[in-house]
Amino acid sequence: MTIASDARNLLRDFPKYFEQVFTAPMQSTLHLSHPLVSNLRIVNRATRAAITDSGSYAVDVRNGLVRLNAEDLDAAYPSGVVVGGYFYEWFLPEDLEFHARFVAQEHMMSRGSDTTVANLSPVELNVIAMGTVTQALWSLLSEFATEYDVINPEGISVPVRQRFQQVMQLFQVWQKKYEEGATALNVGFNRISVTEIRRVSRLTGRLVPIFEEREVDDPSYPRRILPAIEAPFADGNEGGFVINGDTGAAVGGWPM
Numbered sequence: 001m002t003i004a005s006d007a008r009n010l011l012r013d014f015p016k017y018f019e020q021v022f023t024a025p026m027q028s029t030l031h032l033s034h035p036l037v038s039n040l041r042i043v044n045r046a047t048r049a050a051i052t053d054s055g056s057y058a059v060d061v062r063n064g065l066v067r068l069n070a071e072d073l074d075a076a077y078p079s080g081v082v083v084g085g086y087f088y089e090w091f092l093p094e095d096l097e098f099h100a101r102f103v104a105q106e107h108m109m110s111r112g113s114d115t116t117v118a119n120l121s122p123v124e125l126n127v128i129a130m131g132t133v134t135q136a137l138w139s140l141l142s143e144f145a146t147e148y149d150v151i152n153p154e155g156i157s158v159p160v161r162q163r164f165q166q167v168m169q170l171f172q173v174w175q176k177k178y179e180e181g182a183t184a185l186n187v188g189f190n191r192i193s194v195t196e197i198r199r200v201s202r203l204t205g206r207l208v209p210i211f212e213e214r215e216v217d218d219p220s221y222p223r224r225i226l227p228a229i230e231a232p233f234a235d236g237n238e239g240g241f242v243i244n245g246d247t248g249a250a251v252g253g254w255p256m
Contacts, residue, residue, distance in 0.1 A: 003104065003117075004096040006129035007136065010174075015086035021045075023080040026073050032064035034087035042066065045079035061092065091136055099139070101132035107187050127181035131188070136179050137171040198227075 006016070015038065022030055023045075039061055042051045051057060058067045066083060070076035104117050107128055116124075144167060150158040182188035199208045211222045 002097075003125060003129050003132055004093065005101040006126070007096050007100060007132035008091070008093075010129060010133050011090070011136065013088055013090045015039075015088055017084070017085040017086055019082065021080065021082050024074055024078055026068070026077065026080060028068050028070075028073060030066040030068070030081075030083065032066065032083060032087075035062060035064040036088040036090075036092050037061050037064050037085050038088070038092065040066070040083060040085035043082045043084070044077055046077065051081075074135060095139075096132060096136060098130040099135040100128065102135055103128050105185060106131075106189050110193075124187055126183055127178065127185060127187065130174060130178040133174045134171065137167060137169060137174060141167055141171060 018032075018034055022106050036044060043049065051149055056069055056113070059065070060067075064087070068081075106121070107124065108115065108117065117128075120128075137184070141164065144160075144164040146162070147160045147253060158162065165220070182190060182209060186192055198210075200206065201208055210225045210227060212225055214220065214222070
């Protein structure tokens with residue numbers, strides 16, 4: 001299972017099968033009954049054979065259009081064609097994959113190049129899936145925001161804004177669910193980072209050294225702490241620490 005497929009299960013936007021018959025004479029561009037289509041299978045009604053040559057047709061999956069490339073449609077398809085496949089209500093697979101990658105990058109921002117999504121715990125992957133749902137619904141709201149109510153002269157009203165309001169309520173529910181999970185695991189953009197505040201001496205302009213804590217009656221010599229200096233990773237991710245294991249100091253930070 002992938003993050004995108006988990007997000008689809010949460011959204012309940014499962015593919016639905018459809019089949020549509022086009023009889024001769026046909027136009028070169030076929031308008032399918034559904035947009036957001038995938039896994040199309042086109043069958044020549046005359047020969048009962050599926051058209052397997054991808055150069056024989058082109059598909060606009062987002063708008064539900066099929067363009068046949070034959071020069072003489074009546075000769076190539078004398079009885080027409082049958083188009084079958086699946087359609088989605090809201091999101092294509094590549095749409096959810098984009099949103100999943102978008103949220104995963106937020107979670108991986110400060111973890112360095114040696115950590116991948118495969119290294120994350122299943123619980124955090126569930127949180128990323130909920131974040132994918134949130135991002136996907138937000139993009140859907142951007143589309144619905146351009147629509148407006150329709151009122152015809154007969155007084156019939158089509159309140160299209162209700163769809164926007166319903167999706168907004170759904171978005172708010174999933175946003176809260178995602179934020180609760182991300183806060184509990186301390187991941188994502190709103191994670192809490194614990195760092196030590198360094199004080200600069202007003203006399204010398206240098207950082208005041210930090211020493212290990214010890215009991216008040218401990219007579220041993222104080223041991224200085226060399227904190228890691230924040231520096232970008234080699235791949236450009238900021239907020240990480242490149243540590244020299246021998247000295248405990250950041251590479252390029254503490255001199256030997």
